[in-house]
Each structure stands twice: as C-alpha cells, then as structure tokens.
Amino acid sequence: MSPSNAASKSPLTTYLQVAPLMLVLLLFFAVPVALVVVVSFFRYQMLVGIVPDFTFRNYIDLFSNPTTWTLYLSTVKFTLITLAITFVLGFWIAYFLVFHVRSLLIAIGLFLVCTVPFWTSNIIRMISWRPVLGTEGLINSALIKAGVIDQPLQWLLYSDFSVVVAYVHLFTLFMIVPIFNSMARIDKSLLEAAVDAGATRWGVVWNVVLPLCKTGIALGALFVVTLVMGDFFVVTVMSGGLSGSATSGIFNDLQFLNYPRAAANAVILLIVVLLIAAAIFRLVDVRKELVR
Amino acid sequence: MMANPNLQGTSVAAQPGSGEIRLVNVTKQFGNSYAVKDINLTIPHGSYCCLLGPSGCGKTTILRMIAGHETPTSGEIYIGDQMVVGKPPVERGTAMMFQSYALFPHLTIQDNVAFYLKMRGVGKEERRQRALEMLQRVQLDHLKDRMPAQLSGGQQQRVALARSLITNPKVLLLDEPLSALDEFLRLKMRGELKSLQNELGITFVHVTHTQPEAIALADMVVVMDTGRIDQADTANIIFDKPKTPYVARFMGGQNVLTGTVEKSGNGVLKLKAADGSIYETAHAASSAAAGSPLSVAVRRDRVSLKKGRGNGVNAVNSIAGIVDATEYQGSYVKVTINVASDVFVANVSDSAYFAEPVDTGDPVVANWKAEDVHVLSKVDSGVAADHGH
Amino acid sequence: MSASPSYGSRPWTFYVLAALFTLFVIFLYGPMIAVLILSFQGPSASLVFPLRDPSLMWFHELFSPRRTGDVAGAFNRSLPLALIVMFLTVLISVTAGFAFRRRFRGSTAIFYMAIASLIVPGLVLSIGILVTFRYLGLTASWWGSALGAHLSWALPFGLLIMFAVLGRLNPSYEEAAHDLGASRWQTVKDVVVPIVFPGMIAVALFGFTLSYDEFPRSWLTVGTKNTLPLEIWTMTTNVTSPALYALGTVTTIVSFAVIALALSSILIIQRKRSRGK
Numbered sequence: 001m002s003p004s005n006a007a008s009k010s011p012l013t014t015y016l017q018v019a020p021l022m023l024v025l026l027l028f029f030a031v032p033v034a035l036v037v038v039v040s041f042f043r044y045q046m047l048v049g050i051v052p053d054f055t056f057r058n059y060i061d062l063f064s065n066p067t068t069w070t071l072y073l074s075t076v077k078f079t080l081i082t083l084a085i086t087f088v089l090g091f092w093i094a095y096f097l098v099f100h101v102r103s104l105l106i107a108i109g110l111f112l113v114c115t116v117p118f119w120t121s122n123i124i125r126m127i128s129w130r131p132v133l134g135t136e137g138l139i140n141s142a143l144i145k146a147g148v149i150d151q152p153l154q155w156l157l158y159s160d161f162s163v164v165v166a167y168v169h170l171f172t173l174f175m176i177v178p179i180f181n182s183m184a185r186i187d188k189s190l191l192e193a194a195v196d197a198g199a200t201r202w203g204v205v206w207n208v209v210l211p212l213c214k215t216g217i218a219l220g221a222l223f224v225v226t227l228v229m230g231d232f233f234v235v236t237v238m239s240g241g242l243s244g245s246a247t248s249g250i251f252n253d254l255q256f257l258n259y260p261r262a263a264a265n266a267v268i269l270l271i272v273v274l275l276i277a278a279a280i281f282r283l284v285d286v287r288k289e290l291v292r
Numbered sequence: 293m294m295a296n297p298n299l300q301g302t303s304v305a306a307q308p309g310s311g312e313i314r315l316v317n318v319t320k321q322f323g324n325s326y327a328v329k330d331i332n333l334t335i336p337h338g339s340y341c342c343l344l345g346p347s348g349c350g351k352t353t354i355l356r357m358i359a360g361h362e363t364p365t366s367g368e369i370y371i372g373d374q375m376v377v378g379k380p381p382v383e384r385g386t387a388m389m390f391q392s393y394a395l396f397p398h399l400t401i402q403d404n405v406a407f408y409l410k411m412r413g414v415g416k417e418e419r420r421q422r423a424l425e426m427l428q429r430v431q432l433d434h435l436k437d438r439m440p441a442q443l444s445g446g447q448q449q450r451v452a453l454a455r456s457l458i459t460n461p462k463v464l465l466l467d468e469p470l471s472a473l474d475e476f477l478r479l480k481m482r483g484e485l486k487s488l489q490n491e492l493g494i495t496f497v498h499v500t501h502t503q504p505e506a507i508a509l510a511d512m513v514v515v516m517d518t519g520r521i522d523q524a525d526t527a528n529i530i531f532d533k534p535k536t537p538y539v540a541r542f543m544g545g546q547n548v549l550t551g552t553v554e555k556s557g558n559g560v561l562k563l564k565a566a567d568g569s570i571y572e573t574a575h576a577a578s579s580a581a582a583g584s585p586l587s588v589a590v591r592r593d594r595v596s597l598k599k600g601r602g603n604g605v606n607a608v609n610s611i612a613g614i615v616d617a618t619e620y621q622g623s624y625v626k627v628t629i630n631v632a633s634d635v636f637v638a639n640v641s642d643s644a645y646f647a648e649p650v651d652t653g654d655p656v657v658a659n660w661k662a663e664d665v666h667v668l669s670k671v672d673s674g675v676a677a678d679h680g681h
Numbered sequence: 682m683s684a685s686p687s688y689g690s691r692p693w694t695f696y697v698l699a700a701l702f703t704l705f706v707i708f709l710y711g712p713m714i715a716v717l718i719l720s721f722q723g724p725s726a727s728l729v730f731p732l733r734d735p736s737l738m739w740f741h742e743l744f745s746p747r748r749t750g751d752v753a754g755a756f757n758r759s760l761p762l763a764l765i766v767m768f769l770t771v772l773i774s775v776t777a778g779f780a781f782r783r784r785f786r787g788s789t790a791i792f793y794m795a796i797a798s799l800i801v802p803g804l805v806l807s808i809g810i811l812v813t814f815r816y817l818g819l820t821a822s823w824w825g826s827a828l829g830a831h832l833s834w835a836l837p838f839g840l841l842i843m844f845a846v847l848g849r850l851n852p853s854y855e856e857a858a859h860d861l862g863a864s865r866w867q868t869v870k871d872v873v874v875p876i877v878f879p880g881m882i883a884v885a886l887f888g889f890t891l892s893y894d895e896f897p898r899s900w901l902t903v904g905t906k907n908t909l910p911l912e913i914w915t916m917t918t919n920v921t922s923p924a925l926y927a928l929g930t931v932t933t934i935v936s937f938a939v940i941a942l943a944l945s946s947i948l949i950i951q952r953k954r955s956r957g958k
Binding site: 011014015017018020021022025028030032035036089092093096100110114116117118119120121124125127128131132136141169222223229230231233237247250254259270277 | 695929
C-alpha cells in the first residue's frame, strides 16, 4: 500500500479506480447489512409478512427463548474447540515448513499441498467424511478387523466429534496461511541470536517465534472464528441435524418467512462476531504492530 | 598497530577461560560443494582477528562454525581447551553479532539486552538493572524503552554489541559488522570496536570483505580464497609481504610479475619474463632451481616513473608501457600502465607526479629497486581480478 | 551467504513435526481420495468400502436428470457464474489495488469495509441481499444477486492479494518507464501488468474457486435455479447412491484442473523470467 509518487495522478483517477469496488461493497455489503439491521426492528405478521414498524419484539423473543442461549453456547463451544485445534495444527505445520524444511522450493511445494484443498468444494469435502467415519466406514471396519472393538463406534459420524473433524478439516488452512506468512518473514538470525543467548528450542519458540507471528495468529483466529460462528451447513450435515448452531434459529425463521426475527438473530450473530474480532485485535495490540 | 604481544609467541598452552580458538582440519560441505576445506587456524587469545576474502570464500561459514550455528562436516574446533563441536553456543563462551544485528523487533532495546539474562532465569528487576548498566556503557541508556526499528543504524549496532557483551564472552564473533553503515559511521565504529577490544582483552573474530577495514583493525589477518586460507599473518606482513599472488592481488598495492629463474644463489635471484625483461631481487631466501617458473611482487608505491620509451635494451627491474589512466588519490596518484601482456600500477607520490606529470597515452618506463622485489611462494596463474585501491 | 543452512544432523523435533505434517496431509486428502475411489462403485450401490465391480455407471446416472436432479443445468450456471466472478474480481481488485497505492480520503474506510465484508457471516449477508433485492423490487437470480454476493466475498480476497503484490512493486519501475517516455497507459500495459501478472493469476484463481464452491452466500441469493454446490447440498439429503460421490469427483476434477492451470502458468512465467526467453 505504499503511496506511489511515480505518476502524479489526479485524485479523480484514484476515485475512478476504486469506484467499482466501492459500488460492489455498498450494494452487496453495506446496504444489505444495514437493511438487516433495519428489518430486525420490523414486525412480522403471520400471512402478511414484514410490517414496517419499530419494535424490540424480535430481540425480546430471542433473548427470552432458552433455545437461543443453548444454540449460542453450543456454537461458542465448537468455536473454541476448533480454534484451539486449528491453532496448534496451523502453528506447528507452519513452523515445520518455515524452520525445518531446508529447501525453499520443497517448503513452497508442501505449502501448496496444504492449500490446494482450499480451492475445492467445501460440501464435497464434508461429504467425503461419510465413507471414512460412518458405521461401516473405513475407521470402524479397520478397528473391528483389528479386534479393538466389536461394535462400530457410533460417535464417529453424526456427532459433535464429526462436526469438529469437519471444521478442522475445512478451516485449518485459514490458520496455516497467515501464520506461515508472518513466520516466513522472521529473520533466521533472530533465532540464532536467541540460541546464542542460551535459549532452549522451546525458549526460542516462546520468546521469539510466537510473539513475532502474533499478527498471523490473530488473522487466522479471526477467519476461524467468523467461519465457525457463521456456519450452518457443516454443523447440519456433520451432526445429522442433532446439533444446532447460532444460525439454526435464522434458518428456522426463514422457513416460516419470518424475516424480521431472522434479521434480529443475524444482527446478534454479527455483534457477537464483531466483539470476538475486537477482542482478538485487542489481545494482539495491532496498533503497536503497525507502529513498528 | 600490532599492540598485542600474544601474536608473537606461538600458542602457549591455552588456559581455562582462554579465548584461544583452534580449528583443526575443519571441512564444511554443503551438498557436493565445499564451503571450506581442511582448514587449520589458531587465533591467539585476546587478539583481534579479521577473516578477509571475497563473498563466497567461506569466511562466514568459519565464523558460524565457531559460533555453533553450523556444524563442520569433519574436523575439530577448540575454544580455550574445550572441544566445542556439537556444543550449544551458550556453552562455548562465544557471542555473535549478526550482520543484520538480529535485534528482536518485538522487544524494547532494554529487553533485547536483557534477553540472555531472561533465558538464564534472572529475575526481572535484576536483569533490567544489568541491561541498563550495559546500555550505559554503550551510551544508549536514554533510549532504553525504544523499539529497535526506532533507532538509527549506528544505534542498533551498539545495542547489538551490548546484547552480545552481556553474556560476558571469551570470544566475540562479528559478521560484517560495519557493512550496513555509511562511510562516516563506519570509520567511527571501526575505532570504537578497536578500543573496545583493547579494553576488554577478549578475542574478536571479525568477518569482512574490505581490505582497509581488516588492515586497520586486525592483529591477525586471515586472507581466504574459495574455502582455503591463503595466508594468516599480521596486517603488516600480509600487506607488505604477501605469500601468494592471490593475496598480493586481493590486498591491492602490489604488482605481480612472473618469469623463469635464470640464476639463483648468493642472495640474488634473477628472473627472466616472457617478454625478455629481467627482474632481480636482493634478498632471495628462495632456493628456486634455475629454469623453474616463479612469481614476484613489487609494491605499487615503490615504483618510480620516467617519461619516455626506454632505451630498447631490457634494463633490470624496469618495465615500459603506455599510460592507460591516472587517478588522483590525494596524497598520491595511481597511474595505470598498459604493458605487453598485463597492466602495471604505480602509485606515485603527489609531489613526484606533479614534478613530472604523465597523461593517458604517454609512454613511460617504470623502475624499482632490487630490494623492493618480494618473492611469492606460488606461481601466478593470472586469474585473480584486480582489487586495486 | 549469512543465512546458509546448517547441514548438521536434524533435531528430533524435525521428525516429530514431519510425522505431524504427514498425518495432516493424510487427514486432508484421505477422505477426498476415498470419495474418488468410491465414485467408481459398481451396481451394488454401496456407499462404503470395499469397491465392488468398478464401473462408470454413477457418472452416467449423474447426467440423466430423472433421478439426481438437474446436475447438468446447475453446472451450466455455476461455470459461467464462476468465470464472470473471476473476470470481475481481477478487473476490480487490480484497479482498486492501484488506487490504494496512494493515500486518498476515504481509503481507510473502504479498506475496513472490504475487511468487514470478508468476515461477515455468509448467511447474514445472504439474508441482507435477499431483503435488499426484495425492496428494490428485483428478483433474485444467479447472474444478479448471487453474482453480487460472490463478489462481496471474492473481492476482498483479491484486494488483499493485490496489496501483497503491489507492495513489492518498486515504484521506480514506473518512474523509469515514465522517464523513457512511456505514457501512463503504456506504463501500465508494458511494464506494470507484465510484472504483476502472476499475482493477477492468483486473484483469478481465488475469484473462480470462491464462486464455484460458494455455498452460504448463494443459498438465498440464487433464486429458483440452483448452482452446483446447492445442487450437491440437495443431493446430500435425498440421494443415497454413489452418484453423489461421482458428482464430488467431477467437481473436484474441475477444481483441480483450474488450480493446475493457474499454478502452472505462474510457474512458467517465473521460470521464463529467471531463465530469459
């Protein structure tokens, strides 16, 4: 984003250049989100649909309904578990690629191996767990054949476990990429300087590597949190409809065309996500990162 | 320049805590190529040693092997009387100052300096105090809460120095420490490094590719060429009496001449060049047999110039040619002369030059005395580039 | 040569992490490979291993609409949509990327809006766009509302990539071109675009695949006709034959073809640059 003083463009040119982006963002992001907020205060009438009004009815409905709380709690639980697992995996895989693989070419190759699935369909990747985790799936039949168990494990598929597996499968990449990015920028001599000062292997990771990829970790966490919090489909497919998520309520309301309450629920979700995002950035102290 | 007496006496048995460094048959291979090959080197305790050579000659690899950041493929490295190969850096008593300084960007300079103490489990108050004292020594205590990126290059270097010294090392390893500084700061820091080494009395090993830097600083200069040590000696000897044509060329200040031995003995050696020129040296210790090829060197500043074509006969210790370029250097003028097969350089004092100026295209004859001819131990292969200054 | 690698023996952590990495790659690809194999299941129609009488029957089944829904139709919508999104993403994020090279009033606001667009839950946006279209009196369609929904997600990605690419572009290239008498358009065409071209391919790859595989943002915005991921979603609930796996295999092959095309063209360009043409 370094300002170019190459050709002294007029501000008009600059604005023309961002105009298409601005237009798309306004029309397909700002206005829709604003409308969601507005509609969340509207009234819903059976058979009539949306009635313009200003009421807290939808919010009161939601907050007084214990299901909302259970669903949010369950989503937060999934978010935290997924965050923990993807962080540990993402950090150590990036660490391996950056600091242990000696050839840069191989490191880039292995990095690409990790990223390719990102560009393929999420739904297919979810479905592909069925023949692996199912009652007659690969893992169960292997365990039975090995004599470890005699009844197939039921909790492998359509359970909280399979939901977490799918989340980790789909979203670890969002941790690996930003952490890899910030790690790759660490000057290797910093590690040697730490070793010189008597730091152990773990001491180097804790005192040098970890603090220097805070930004990457924060970015990865932001992705994972928003993806899991906003997810409806993974939890539905992988739990077989047994678990819900914060978005399940929205889904139900939409089935009955109750847009105002769906919108109110969406607003709550949005606020929770933004609060978590703000908390993450507070923890990392991005301002300090930007100053240096 | 050679203040350190340790260099004269060859290595006395190293005492415990001594910063003597000994490399024995050290080889380092990266894949199929050798970074350094079968190196033997002893750096006396308390000396200022410069590893000098062009990039890729293996000098940094040697430094990093001493530091423990590379493991030799074979050979042994001793610091004091301790064999250190395989030991972590902190047990070696070495501290390294990195070319990029490697200051931790996420820590204040005080915490950077205190890092070593933190690793050793020293309490927060004490390590802060000790780091502050160290910063006072490098006159940066007033900046203790700054981040490294907020400091100038010279200040960063002083922080790096403070961070290295807080480990109380026997050996300080410096990897091109002055290369990131501008000319003015470089000269200033050069002086500071030298006086710091005098004050501390520990061994400094300093990697550089700049000849004047090595000559100005070092008690001992190690000149390297593609993985080998060509010569390790005092700066004076390296400059004045290079052993090989490579060293003579690399250090600059010398003309290398090659011929076949005509006559040797009685302290006189007579050499005949391919073009028929005769070179003579006054104090030839060399016992080269007649008929064998030999190279000699003549310092550029020991050459006198005369305008003219010479008298046609091959005079002894003289060479004729056409002036190719003149460069004014302040106290002297560098005159480059095209001779039959090569170039020959004369550094003429400014007074002598302006008494009888020569210009590009002028025919000149260069003369020198027999006692200024120095015999080299290797025959010049003529490949080394001119690193003239 | 200061950071030349140490060729000592590898520390034990290397082996632990290498094992972790291998397991992760198996975890990543294993299930996809299982689906790939099972899509060749024979007439037993079993959804699990073992594979009996391998055949292509489920691929045939896939394109006969009587049982599996409108796969061909969905594909015929998804592909052009992805291509349009790809084209617009490259065009818009590259031009916007250039605008961001200089500071202008509102740049921070637009930047944060793009980031917010990236992290807002897809479902929330989907509802919003649906409501917006309803108020504007427009019908939701794959080439209208869904296109916008996809762009709102692909553009911020493209923009971030362009930031990284242009951040590394030394302004002196443009200054040099300018000095040598190039007009602004010539500078862009003959200097800047060739230099940032690999980055543009990366943006295109993101644009295509993000749209081609997008589900939550498509869900309420495509209108009455499904895109491919939505078709698969419907199939997961009502198709219980390996035809589902066959569809998975087909879409994955399309994705891999696109990825291979993008990565290999980047590689070829880089190689040409390092070797000379």
